[in-house]
Structure formats: C-alpha cells, structure tokens
Amino acid sequence: MRISARTDYAIRAMAELAGAPERPLKAEDIAGRQDIPVRFLFVVLSELRQARLVSSVRGPDGGYSLTRPPGEITLADVIRAMDGPLVSVRDLKLTGLEYQGAAAPLPDVWRAVRTSLRQVLEGTTLADLVTGELPALVQERARTYQDDVRTYPHGG
Numbered sequence: 001m002r003i004s005a006r007t008d009y010a011i012r013a014m015a016e017l018a019g020a021p022e023r024p025l026k027a028e029d030i031a032g033r034q035d036i037p038v039r040f041l042f043v044v045l046s047e048l049r050q051a052r053l054v055s056s057v058r059g060p061d062g063g064y065s066l067t068r069p070p071g072e073i074t075l076a077d078v079i080r081a082m083d084g085p086l087v088s089v090r091d092l093k094l095t096g097l098e099y100q101g102a103a104a105p106l107p108d109v110w111r112a113v114r115t116s117l118r119q120v121l122e123g124t125t126l127a128d129l130v131t132g133e134l135p136a137l138v139q140e141r142a143r144t145y146q147d148d149v150r151t152y153p154h155g156g
Contacts, residue, residue: 001117007082009036010044011129014078017054018070018126024056024063044082051081070126079121086121087114 012034017025027045031038045064048054053073054064066073076086089097089110097107123135134142 001087001113003079004083005040006044006047007079009034009041010048010082011075011078012036013041013044013064014048014053014066014073014126015129017064017066018073019130021066021070024061024065026063030064048078048081051077053077053081066126070130073126074122075124075126076118076121086117 013030013036016030016033027041028038030036031041036044045054045056049056049064052067055067056062056064079086087094087110089107094107094111094114097110098104099106120138120141124138128134128138
C-alpha cells in the first residue's frame, strides 16, 4: 500500500481539526501547523468536504471543522475518501479472486493484507491521534516494525 501525499495531508489536516473541536480552523492555519502547501490543502479539504468528513463556514470566523466527533472518524474513512479502497488487486473484488497453478494461494495473501490494513486503519480514529493513545494493535505492530527495521529500497 502506498500512502499518497494527498492522503497524508488529509489525515494530518483532519488531526488538526480533531484537536480544535471548539472552533473552525482556517486552511492557512492548518497548512502552517502541518507544513502543507496551502493551495494543495484547499484541494484536499474540498475532497474531504465532498466526502462529508468536513464542513466549511465562510466569513472572518469561518474555516473548516469535522462533521462528526473525532472518535467516530477512522483513518480508513479518510483514506477511502482520498484514494478509494484500502487494498485492491487490479480493481477486482478479493472475495471471488482465483488464480491457477503455483499462484493459487496468492488471493489469500491479498485478503490477509487487506484484513491487516483494515484492522489497523479502521481501528484507529482521529481521537486516537489527538490523544496519542493509539490502539494496542497499532502499538504492537509499530514495536514489531521498530524491532525489525531493515534496509529496503525506496523505504519499503
């Protein structure tokens, strides 16, 4: 899975909004806090608004805010809004995917990858980011990663 710049920016912007639920935040403020190009952020926020994850208010006291409480918006929600399904193989449904011969078990690998991603991304909310209290599964997987860091080409 590749996390696009749009998705990374979207999650970071949503985290900023989750951290300031009492008032709308201006795109310029979010961009400054997260070092996101403001013009790009406007595009991202527009897509998040179309996905009904954020709302906007015009005027001097306007800005952007979440449409639901931070504990009800998962990272998976944001990723799907920006990039579509979490995992797809050539845009085919994984449930009926079948291969022949030596590759016959491969669809189960793709299903396991999707399940693992869903467990992490659907189990982590914006509230978890804001409080810094990540779910136990995320903490465990992060520790596993830290304990087994290898050198991969292109940061894999």
